[in-house]
Amino acid sequence: MREVNQDTVAEAEAIERGGGPLDVPGLLAKVSERRRTQPGDAAGPAPGGGAGGAVAGASPTEPESHESRTGPENPASRTEAEGTGHGRPAARDVHALAAAVSAVAGRFLPGGELAVDADFFDAGGSSVDAVEFAAALEEELGIALDLDEVFADARPISLARRVPHAPPPSGSATREAAPPVPVPPAPVPPAPQGTAVTTATPAAVTSAGPATARPEDLEQILADLALADRLPFVADPEPLPPRRILLTGATGFLGGHLLLDLLRHSDAHVYCLVRAEDEDAALTRLGEALKSYRLPWSSEVRRRITVLPGDLRRPHLGLTDETWARLARELDSIVGVAAAVDFLRGYQSLRGSNVLGPLTLAELAATGRPKPLHHISSIAVFNEVGIASMGEDDPLAHIDRLVSGYDQSKWAAEVALRRARDHGLIVTALRPGGIGGHTRTGAYNPQDLSSGLISAFGRFRTVPAFRYLNAAPVDWVSRVAAAVVCEPDAWGFDYNLTGVPSTLDDVVRDMALGGMHVRVQDWDEWRTGTLARLEAEPVPGLAFLTRVLRSPTALKLCEATLRGPAAEMERTAALVEALGLPPARRYDARAQLKTFEKLAEDGLGRLPARDDPPYLWFSETTEGTVGPVGAPADVPCSMALTLSIASMHQLVSERRVDVRGTLTCPALHTEPLTVERGDVWVRPEEGIPQRHGMKHPLLRYRLELVDASGGRWWLEGRKHARARRDLWRQTRALTVEIGPAGEPATLAGEVVVPADSYVRDQIDGIEVDPRLTGREKRAAKLTWLAWFGLEMGRGLIGPFARAAADLLDLRRTTTLTERHR
CATH class of the missing domain: 2.40.128 (Lipocalin)
Incomplete structure (x- = not known):
């Protein structure tokens, strides 16, 4: 069983909150120092002042602890003989070093072990665990890695390859263990129509601009795209509203709302894939998630759903062969919402959930009776700095210019599923932008970047200069997505579910009308100031925003988001009008009202108060x-x-x-x-x-x-x-x-x-408020007068309407005899 050092965890949590006086290197150094000085710890000071540990510079007086960490026959222990006498080897065998890294990583995971080609986060590690893991690597193996490197690719084999003194991998060693079916070496695949895929060699790719993807990630992406070519050719599905739907991601924010909209607006029975040990645990997890989003969890909801304990990242979704075959026969539609949303993790860490998972859904859609696949993608597929437009049929970003692993994984999934279309599979791509809170319940996703930014805007009264915010409330996004799933004529197209974009002026005016006058700052000034405020006033609910603002990789994502153009959604608007759905409206202050209240209730936002300067x-x-x-x-x-x-x-x-x-x-x-x-x-x-x-x-x-x-x-x-x-x-x-x-x-x-x-x-x-501009002052006056005038008008007309109703009451008055019958 893993033992947790509470002091170390407290230090690790400090990095998540963005609090404390230490930066990441300082915190790691402090964690390492504590580990070296704790009684009973196997690691002592390294010979010659270098990093100590069970492998590099281990104390010869504690062999039992050494064996408990790396095993008595661990090949990594033999690398010590090749050392230079300064606590770390001159050259190490990559695979032996990966085995040692794997042994250290296992101590921070629920299962207690990690395969050399498995991802630390997929195995259950958290970002807090990652801090401890990185500190242990430096202390015990002499491997000093930046925390961003751990997030980028947390497989032991990859971490071992990034050690400066390790020899470069060659041949088959550069290839990750294949997904469910091995991927043979193949030439670079051609780019699907409407996408931009570089065909340069990795070396050429890295010089193609100031922000480029890692060569090893590009190689893996190209190999993952080729998996779609293995899908069988299929016929068209029956163009009928679905009666049996498989939904992944129902415990998530959008997935939970989409589940309820599918139940409300169709007669379908919904099978929900939930990551859990058994059916009872899956049902409990789903119910708790829905209730946390202020969604109903009633006997009627439970009657119309079936939970399937499984895992999107596993072959056949972690289901038995019998269940897989039954679903292949009975399902009418598949809706893939589940995804790992983490702006710090790299492509290698996210591909299992975000790329291989959708490909497994495509496999199920093509097995047995043909079924349409509705894939929740993201506007992040356009997150290239300087991209000209983001229309529904516009070319996607150049993959070599997407730096964030999340952006890369969403791009790869959508492009791979476009290839599946060439095999006859009906694939619909639904691309939300920022998903805002529910306009009536106020429920919001605390891990959504747009929610974090809006919280920071209102809390600190500053905004960074940006072009557009492409965000829409979850109730509108979910309702339109459900309509697409249930309308056969809408299948097989790409839709941007981004709502009406907000400009910088719109956001500033909305905040001002809400009594929250904000100052506009350039990006660097805003980021620095926000981090300083979060350090001075730690907000646990904004810990993820702190991590994003500290990560160089995630900052590229923010830069692309803030500098990007307005997303266009002509096809979506036409569909909404044809189906008689509520049209998209800007996610303005009125739409955000309930969410602002919920953010304030949860301590993430701050509403204007009586003591504030009057508006x-x-x-x-x-x-x-x-x-x-x-x-x-x-x-x-x-x-x-x-x-x-x-x-x-x-x-x-x-x-x-x-x-x-x-x-x-x-x-x-x-x-x-x-x-x-x-x-x-x-x-x-x-x-x-x-x-x-x-x-x-x-x-x-x-x-x-x-x-x-x-x-x-x-x-x-x-x-x-x-x-x-x-x-x-x-x-x-x-x-x-x-x-x-x-x-x-x-x-x-x-x-x-x-x-x-x-x-x-x-x-x-x-x-x-004198801080407002002249135009904002005029708008404030007109808004107040219009609101107050309307209320007074409604109040004054009420008594007259009541008197008129009494005069027009034609009911016959009963006689005295009738009243006494």
Whole structure:
């Protein structure tokens, strides 16, 4: 069993949070130092001051520990005889070194072992484990690798080859162990139509620009593309809505929403492939995932699904031969959503899930009765810096200019499945961009890059300069994808599910209307500042964003995303219109409202608060009289108030306006009273009157007051709409009650906004945050006036509509005799 050192894990988690004073090399050095000084650790200081370990510079007094780590017959132990006397060998046998790396890696994995050509992360390792693993390699084997190298390709054989003193691999040693069926050496395959594949040799590829893919990754990609050529030729499937669907990725954010949309908008039974040990565990995992996304997990949902414990990365999806054959016979459609979404891992680490998995689904689609395959790709297939356009039928990026392993894996999967089309397979490629939160539930994917960026924008009030954000809410993406799956005429095409792009001006304006004025910075300044803030104020939910902003490879992905053009979706828009679906709308502040609330609830975002500088404000003065409750109102009473809002979110979500100012009333104190806290609710309770009442509430005031002597008071005020002609006065007159704190009202009366000051103060006198531009200020004023005017109009028309309904009530009045029957 693996033993976990909690102190080391704490240090490792610091790198995930982006907190602490250490950078990656410093943290690794600290972890290594701790490991060398811990009692009972087999590793002691290396001879000659070099890195110590079980292989390089192991202490001869602790042979048992050495055997427990590498085994008594481990070939790597023999490399010590070839050393130079400085703690690391001059030349090592790559395969022996890979075996030693594999032995070290196994200690950080649930299964306790790792094959030399298996991926550390696919075997269950986390990024926290990777920090410990890298530290152990440096200490025990004298291998100092940058953490990015571990993420790029975490196979022991690959890590061994990257050791500077290891001899370069030759011949068959350069080839990774083949997928389920061995791949014979083959010439570079031709590029499918509509894609851009380099045909240069790896050496030429690396000089083809400032940001290029690794030669070994390109070689593997080309070999993976050739796997599609092994698929059989198939006939067209029946053009009928599917009745039995296999769905992968149902425990993921998009997959979970797509599962519910398939159930809502079709009669299909859905088979969900879930990575789990058995059916009970798979069912539990799926239910927990759906509930975490605020999706229903009811008996009706469970009735219409079948969970299949399996693994997309394994041959035949990890299913038994009997289950595989049954699915091949019975399925009508296959929907592949599952993917490993990690912007730090390299192609070799991601290919099992993101490339070989979709090819296994293609194999199932071509086995038995023909079935369409609907593949969730990504707009990342265009993530080349400087690409001119991202239309649905435009050429994809040049593969040698995609640096991120995630981008490469999504590109390779889509191109491989295009080859499958040449074999007659019906393949639909659905390319979301950033997948935003649900517009009604607020559920979001905490690991989605767009969610992380939006969280950082709102939290730190800064944005990097960019061209476009190609993002759409998950409910729209999921609904359109489900429609494509269920509509035979839509099969076999490429769709960009990216919504309406947002420009930098759009995002800045949205944030400003939400009361979150942001500063625009260049990319380097924004990245540096954001990392500094995350270090000073660690946010566990944004740990992945910290890792992305620290990774040189992931930064290339960000650069391509922020500098890319607007994605085009003409085919998607035409399909949406033809099927009568909701058209795409920009993922603006209103669409993000619930998600912002959920982000704030989870500690990832920060909504404007009462203590923030106001976003918009205006003055309101009232004059009138009050008197003892039940007696004539003959004591002068006036208020000089400032009404303000921190954000438009405050209006939409609470219908509330903040109030400060003073109240002057001799019956309370000779000096004016100060508003300590004040609120105004617009159309409280939606303006619904009391039962059988004809007075509809327009506004409700609640003020907490303190006088010059420290006495505390409260004021409750109400404006009502009535079916009368004095509409102008109804919007200005406020009936009030005033009493000592914690006691009933002692004064009551009415105060009115003077007609000559209403327009001057509350329309012409509106002030807006001075940090906004002139255009943004005008937009803020118009937005407030439109919202408030609409609410007042709805409130004033209510009583008239009710009176008209009473007048038009044609029901015959019962007679006295009928009532007493």
